[in-house]
Every structure is written in structure tokens, then in C-alpha cells.
Amino acid sequence: MKQNCSIIYRLWPCLVLFPLLWCCQPKDDRLTIGVSFETLQTEYWVTSINAIEAACEKHNIRFLSAVSNGDANRQFEQVNNFISRGVDGIIIAPKDGNTVIPVIKAANRANIPIVLYNRSPAKDIGQYVTVAANNYDIAFHTTKYLCELARQSGRQWKALELIGNLGDINAVERSKGFNAAIAQYPNDVEVVAAVPTEWNQEKALAGTTNALQAHPDIDFIFSASDFLIPPIVSALKNADKYHPIGHEKHVLFGAFDGDATAYQLLKEGYLDADGVQDVFFECEASVQAVVDILKGNPPEKVLVDPGFVIHTKNLEAMAPKMWGAAADHK
Amino acid sequence: MQTSFLQGLGKMLLDRSIIVLFVIVFLVFGLLSPQFLTLQNLLNILVQSATLIILASGMTFVIITAGIDLSVGSIMLVVAVISGKAVLDYDLPLLVVIPLGMVLGLCFGYLNALSIHRLKIIPFIATLGMYYVARGLGLLISETRALNLPESYTWLGNTPILGIPLPVWIMAVVVFAGHIILSHTTYGRQLYAVGEDAVRARKAGVKVDRIIIGSYVLCGLCAAIASLVATAQLGAVSPTFGDQREFTAIAAVVLGGTSLFGGTGKIFPGTLIGAILIQSIESGLVMVSLDPYLYAVITAGILFFVVLIDSIKHQRQNRKSAKPLLKSSS
Numbered sequence: 225m226k227q228n229c230s231i232i233y234r235l236w237p238c239l240v241l242f243p244l245l246w247c248c249q250p251k252d253d254r255l256t257i258g259v260s261f262e263t264l265q266t267e268y269w270v271t272s273i274n275a276i277e278a279a280c281e282k283h284n285i286r287f288l289s290a291v292s293n294g295d296a297n298r299q300f301e302q303v304n305n306f307i308s309r310g311v312d313g314i315i316i317a318p319k320d321g322n323t324v325i326p327v328i329k330a331a332n333r334a335n336i337p338i339v340l341y342n343r344s345p346a347k348d349i350g351q352y353v354t355v356a357a358n359n360y361d362i363a364f365h366t367t368k369y370l371c372e373l374a375r376q377s378g379r380q381w382k383a384l385e386l387i388g389n390l391g392d393i394n395a396v397e398r399s400k401g402f403n404a405a406i407a408q409y410p411n412d413v414e415v416v417a418a419v420p421t422e423w424n425q426e427k428a429l430a431g432t433t434n435a436l437q438a439h440p441d442i443d444f445i446f447s448a449s450d451f452l453i454p455p456i457v458s459a460l461k462n463a464d465k466y467h468p469i470g471h472e473k474h475v476l477f478g479a480f481d482g483d484a485t486a487y488q489l490l491k492e493g494y495l496d497a498d499g500v501q502d503v504f505f506e507c508e509a510s511v512q513a514v515v516d517i518l519k520g521n522p523p524e525k526v527l528v529d530p531g532f533v534i535h536t537k538n539l540e541a542m543a544p545k546m547w548g549a550a551a552d553h554k
Numbered sequence: 555m556q557t558s559f560l561q562g563l564g565k566m567l568l569d570r571s572i573i574v575l576f577v578i579v580f581l582v583f584g585l586l587s588p589q590f591l592t593l594q595n596l597l598n599i600l601v602q603s604a605t606l607i608i609l610a611s612g613m614t615f616v617i618i619t620a621g622i623d624l625s626v627g628s629i630m631l632v633v634a635v636i637s638g639k640a641v642l643d644y645d646l647p648l649l650v651v652i653p654l655g656m657v658l659g660l661c662f663g664y665l666n667a668l669s670i671h672r673l674k675i676i677p678f679i680a681t682l683g684m685y686y687v688a689r690g691l692g693l694l695i696s697e698t699r700a701l702n703l704p705e706s707y708t709w710l711g712n713t714p715i716l717g718i719p720l721p722v723w724i725m726a727v728v729v730f731a732g733h734i735i736l737s738h739t740t741y742g743r744q745l746y747a748v749g750e751d752a753v754r755a756r757k758a759g760v761k762v763d764r765i766i767i768g769s770y771v772l773c774g775l776c777a778a779i780a781s782l783v784a785t786a787q788l789g790a791v792s793p794t795f796g797d798q799r800e801f802t803a804i805a806a807v808v809l810g811g812t813s814l815f816g817g818t819g820k821i822f823p824g825t826l827i828g829a830i831l832i833q834s835i836e837s838g839l840v841m842v843s844l845d846p847y848l849y850a851v852i853t854a855g856i857l858f859f860v861v862l863i864d865s866i867k868h869q870r871q872n873r874k875s876a877k878p879l880l881k882s883s884s
Contacts, residue, residue: 264693264698264793265693265698265792265793265794266698266700266792266793266794267699267700269698270697270698270699387846390846390847416843417840417843418843418846419840419846420846420847420849423794424794424797425788425790425792425794425795426605426784426788426795427836429602429787429788430602430833430836430837431836431840433598433601433602434595434598434602434836434837434840434841435840437589437592437594437595437598437841438587438589438590438595438840438841438843451700451792454700454702454788454789454790454792455788455789455790457789458708458711458787458788458789461712462712485700485702
């Protein structure tokens with residue numbers, strides 16, 4: 225007891241000073257947005273969170289961020305912390321469509337606008353706005369472009385599809401888009417292998433190597449993410465199939481995202497086409513959605529980023545819109 | 555007569571369950587896909603297993619002491635990131651980068667050992683802590699951006715010696731060294747003694763602490779070697795690199811017959827076969843072009859089957875060893 229009193233006696237200046245300093249802080253009248261990302265583990269997510277921060281700055285909004293490193297429970301706690309801190313709006317890049325549902329409910333109970341970045345909820349419950357790329361369409365058009373190239377050659381091509389994580393709605397939509405496009409070219413392209421990579425580069429390397437072993441005639445590859453390009457390139461090199469466009473052994477190669485690696489390979493002529501998510505549009509739309517809801521003008525429930533396909537023929541024109549090419553087009 | 559023959563056959567199959575399953579998996583995939591049993595594919599499986607075998611070899615040392623190391627995947631990431639940065643940003647030659655990576659692995663292993671030995675933290679918690687520290691460091695240093703490695707780095711993953719790729723040679727050296735240490739050295743014998751009963755081993759004069767420290771240091775070293783081999787094969791380091799590799803390594807060790815309770819187990823042939831089995835299943839599933847949604851179900855089913863057989867075997871052994879005790883007590 226005596227010891228406790230002694231500690232309080234020693235710390236009394238702090239006990240007085242902290243509340244005093246807290247009260248004397250200049251009042252920040254700006255809006256505050258809490259941004260929770262499930263991961264920052266690829267270039268796409270890093271660019272996204274930076275773009276959201278830039279959009280907040282542009283709107284003179286205070287930006288708070290949290291990353292849950294793939295843990296849905298932690299993400300829920302982080303959003304609850306935002307709510308306790310009295311943020312004006314929440315932008316969340318959820319772990320998946322199911323675990324975000326209680327997050328939406330919590331934000332709705334606190335009457336705080338919530339915007340889902342990049343992933344839709346599994347069920348349409350409560351009030352929220354989703355800003356997401358049209359994964360199906362972008363994958364469809366990217367594949368269609370590759371199929372057109374295949375058709376022009378006048379022979380049948382054997383395709384390998386590298387799927388992302390089958391529990392991720394974005395990966396599933398990309399796969400559906402790919403297969404829908406392929407279905408329109410039954411005489412030109414045949415899918416001989418599909419490898420689930422779980423967004424893991426090592427699995428992508430092993431899967432591509434195995435597929436090339438089982439089907440040495442594979443000459444058409446579609447990857448659900450640019451993030452998987454390096455291991456695919458490694459496997460192609462080992463199989464002596466990594467050659468630029470125009471070479472007789474060139475493998476038709478398409479991917480999805482729009483990162484710097486894809487941009488580099490497009491420039492070098494190894495990648496034929498890339499489906500690009502318009503990160504800058506998505507981030508600006510997310511922040512704008514929060515602002516609009518707070519002003520009483522809620523936007524549509526789903527704001528779709530139509531994305532675009534970039535290929536060797538439109539590279540110069542479209543590169544300034546590709547987030548992976550930002551360093552070259554500042 | 556017939557009953558005893560069947561009993562004997564059953565016992566023999568049970569005792570060699572992992573080898574029996576290994577043969578079954580190869581036969582089934584071989585029948586379903588003729589390419590699976592080709593020499594080139596078998597070599598591919600070995601190349602793809604190399605990282606896992608090296609990682610699991612280190613893990614075997616730790617598990618024999620009845621410990622566990624959950625940090626190996628994260629150690630892989632931090633070693634890969636620092637080695638990658640050393641090559642990309644400082645242009646260091648591989649002759650410097652490889653020892654640097656190995657020393658880093660040793661240091662992380664030693665830190666694990668210190669927190670277990672000095673701070674008396676149980677291995678699960680100590681290595682779980684290191685899991686977060688090392689992964690966090692890796693992400694911090696890489697700024698969560700992927701590193702694309704130059705050709706000068708990737709030759710390590712592709713160069714053949716006598717027609718066999720270098721990763722297989724490195725794996726063979728690690729397995730051979732591990733086997734020699736476990737089977738033909740005093741350290742190896744003491745390792746089993748510590749895993750069997752640490753108190754008795756201490757009474758017998760074994761320096762238990764040193765043995766345990768040694769096992770974690772070796773595990774860290776193996777994680778570093780696995781990291782260098784894997785990055786050289788991939789040609790890139792992503793922020794998800796090494797994620798959940800600890801679980802695959804533990805699965806390979808347990809499949810290879812090493813008990814999680816310590817005191818038993820071998821790198822050769824046990825862990826080696828366990829790791830190759832896991833990789834063969836993954837390879838075989840791609841080869842037979844199975845529906846990607848079934849991959850996880852089949853892989854988990856086979857692993858569950860092996861562990862179930864192992865459990866039945868251990869129950870039988872326990873019953874046998876309990877019988878004489880019961881007799882003597884009556």
C-alpha cells in the first residue's frame with residue numbers, strides 16, 4: 225500500500241500533465257477515416273493504401289490505418305477500435321467476403337459509413353458501399369485478346385490457367401472470366417491444366433513446372449495475378465519456353481493486376497496482355513464515397529472499376545493509367 | 555497358420571505404412587498419368603522437394619528433442635529479403651551473400667534457443683514470438699514489396715551438375731550431414747536421449763541445454779539454406795515467401811515417422827520420404843488434371859490417412875509395452 229502511494233507520489237506530475245496536454249491539443253476539425261487492410265503483402269495493396277492516403281490528403285481528411293496481416297478477428301478488433309475512436313468513416317479491404325459481415329454490422333450500429341475496398345461481402349446485409357474491380361470482365365477481355373491472337377495463328381493452342389486462392393471471390397471471378405472467354409474459342413484454345421496457387425509463388429512454380437512436364441505442348445498461360453509472374457518465368461526458362469513475342473517458341477502469356485513486373489515484361493515483349501485494375505480510380509472512389517455518404521448523398525451500393533486490358537499494341541497510350549507504370553509516368 | 559500369416563502381413567504393412575503409401579501414391583499417379591513416372595518428372599519432384607526436405611531436416615532435430623520451431627518460414631523470409639537486398643542494392647557477390655544468409659539463419663536459431671533455454675519460455679511460444687519478429691523484420695526491410703532477383707542469383711536454382719540440378723545436390727548434402735549427425739555422433743545419441751527423457755539424460759551427464767541449443771541453431775541454419783535455394787529457384791522474393799512453410803515442414807517430419815513427443819525419428823529415410831510424398835501428391839494432382847477444388851481435399855485425406863495409421867501403430871506399441879508391466883504387477 226505504502227509502495228503504491230510512493231509510485232503515485234512520484235508520478236503525480238505525469239498524472240497532471242497528460243490530461244492537461246491532451247486538453248490543450250489544437251482541435252482538429254477535419255474528418256477522420258479509419259482504413260483497415262487485411263494485408264500489405266503485395267505491391268497492389270501497398271499502392272492501394274498509399275493511394276487512399278493521398279486521396280484523404282486531397283480531401284483534407286485525417287487518415288488512420290491498421291493492417292491485420294491476414295487475421296480476420298484482428299481486423300474486426302481494429303475496426304472496433306476505429307469506432308471507439310469516433311472516426312467519421314471506415315474503408316476496409318476485408319480478408320474475405322464472409323468475415324466482413326460482422327464488421328459491416330458493427331459500423332452500421334455505430335452509424336459510421338463503411339466502404340469495402342476490392343472485395344464484396346458474401347451476403348448483401350446492412351448499409352455499405354463496395355468499390356471493386358470487375359474481375360470477371362477484366363479477366364474475360366484479357367483472355368479474349370489472347371484468344372484472338374491464338375485464332376490468328378490458325379492452329380490450336382494448349383492453355384494453362386494459374387488460379388489464385390479458391391476461397392477468394394476475386395480469384396474465382398477471374399477464373400470464371402478466363403473460362404468464359406476460352407469457351408468462345410473451342411477450336412483455337414484448349415485448357416489442359418489448371419493450377420490452384422493459393423496466391424503462393426512456390427506453389428505457382430511447382431504447379432507450372434508440373435503442368436509443363438505433363439503437357440509439354442502448353443503454349444498459352446494465364447495467371448490470376450501479376451504477383452505470380454516471376455515463378456512462371458522461372459518455370460518457362462527451365463523448360464526453354466521463355467521467348468519474346470515473334471519467336472517461334474513464344475508462349476502466349478497473360479496476367480492480371482497491372483503491377484511493375486507486368487509493365488516491364490510488356491515493354492520487353494514477353495507478356496502479351498495484362499488486365500489492369502485502376503487502383504487510383506478505386507481509391508479515389510472509396511474516399512469520395514465516404515465523403516458523399518457524410519454529406520447525405522450516398523452513392524450506388526457497388527462502384528465498379530471497369531479496368532482495362534493493356535497489351536503491346538496499346539501500351540504507350542494506356543501505360544499512364546497503369547499503376548505499375550507510375551514510376552515511368554510521373 | 556493363415557491367421558498368423560495375415561497378422562504378420564498386417565503388422566509388416568503397418569510398420570512400413572509410409573513406404574507402402576509412398577508406393578501406392580506413385581503407382582496410382584503413374585497409372586493415371588504416364589508422364590508422372592518419367593525420369594524427368596521424378597527429377598522435377600526431387601528439385602521441387604529440395605527446399606522442403608532441407609527445411610524439414612532442420613525441423614527433425616528440434617522435434618526429436620520434443621520441441622517445435624514455428625519460426626522457420628519467417629526466418630526464410632528475413633534471410634531471403636536481406637540476401638536479395640544485398641544483391642540488388644549493394645551488388646554483393648553470391649560468395650558473400652550465401653554465407654551471410656547462413657549466418658543470419660544461425661543467429662535466428664540461436665535467439666530461439668536462448669529464449670527457450672535462458673528465459674525458460676516453452677518452444678511453442680518462443681518460436682511463435684520469433685515467427686512474428688522475423689516476418690515483421692522481413693516485411694519492414696522489404697517495405698512489403700516483391701524483389702525480383704537478377705540472373706546472377708538464380709543460377710543457384712537451375713545449374714545442373716552431372717545432369718542433376720544444384721538444389722538436389724544441396725539437399726543431398728544436408729540430408730547426408732543430418733543423417734550422419736543423428737546416427738553416428740555423440741551429439742545425435744544425446745539428442746535422442748534428451749527427447750526421450752530430458753531429466754534422465756541430465757542425470758546421466760548429458761548437457762541437455764547445449765543439445766537443445768544445438769538443435770535450434772541447426773534448424774535455423776537449415777531454414778536459411780532452404781531460403782537461399784527457394785529464392786534462387788523462384789527468381790523473386792515476395793512478402794508471402796515462406797508463409798506457412800513451418801506447417802508443411804512439420805507435416806513432412808511427422809509423416810516420416812518422427813514422434814512429436816520426441817525421442818524417435820530419422821532424417822534418412824523418414825523425413826526425406828515424408829517431404830517427397832507431400833510434393834509427389836501436389837505434382838500428381840496437377841499431372842492428372844484434377845478439378846482444383848479437390849486438391850486440398852485429396853491432399854488432406856492422404857495426410858490424415860498416414861497420421862491415422864501412425865496413430866494405430868503407436869497405440870498397438872503402447873498396448874504391447876503395457877502388457878508386460880501389467881503381468882509383472884499382477
